[in-house]
Amino acid sequence: MNRKDFLAQVGIGAAIVLAPACIGGLAGCKKSSTSTLVDFTVDTSSGALATNGGFIVKDKVIVARTNSGTFIAVAAACTHEGTTVNYNASSNSFICPNHQAHFSSTGAVTQGPASTNLTQYKTTLTGTQLRVFS
Ligand code: FES
Incomplete structure (x- = not known):
């Protein structure tokens, strides 16, 4: 050969x-895609979402009720190292308690060390039932 x-x-x-x-x-x-399909419904008539400024974490999504009464939802895991973020109603933003990364109400990074935005999810309210979906 x-x-x-x-x-x-x-x-x-x-x-x-x-x-x-x-x-x-x-x-x-x-x-491979890193996004995950999200589609669930929560009752806003009781619990944290019944009050402006309240928030919950469900199925790896943080759902918040702003001070103006609208609902917003983003991925709960900080894009820096995965710590679950909190919602801060006074600044209408998400803040990571681990290294203080800040994200806007739409999930955009406004302060590091995170450099990647949180995935934003859609919300629709029907009566007291809030659908959160991608
Ligand atoms: S894990 Fe969120 S800023 Fe580090």
Whole structure:
């Protein structure tokens, strides 16, 4: 076997070994997504969400009722090291108690050390039932 034949066989062999990972549904070729589907409903007639400024954490999402009575929701895990953030009604922002990263009401970083925004979720209120979803 000469060099050309050897490379031709190795090349085909490598292609056969690597191909199934990408052919199998193409999922193996794509970068995996870190976002998670969110869709749940909470009752706002009692508990923390019944009062302006209150908040809850459910299914890794922090849901807050602002001082003006609107509802906002973002991912609860700080993007720095994963600590659950708190809602601060007076500044209408989310603050991480671990290293004091601040996030706006839409989840945008306003103070480090976090450098990545919190994922924002949608909310719709029907009566007292608040749907939180992505
Ligand atoms: S874990 Fe939130 S700022 Fe470090």
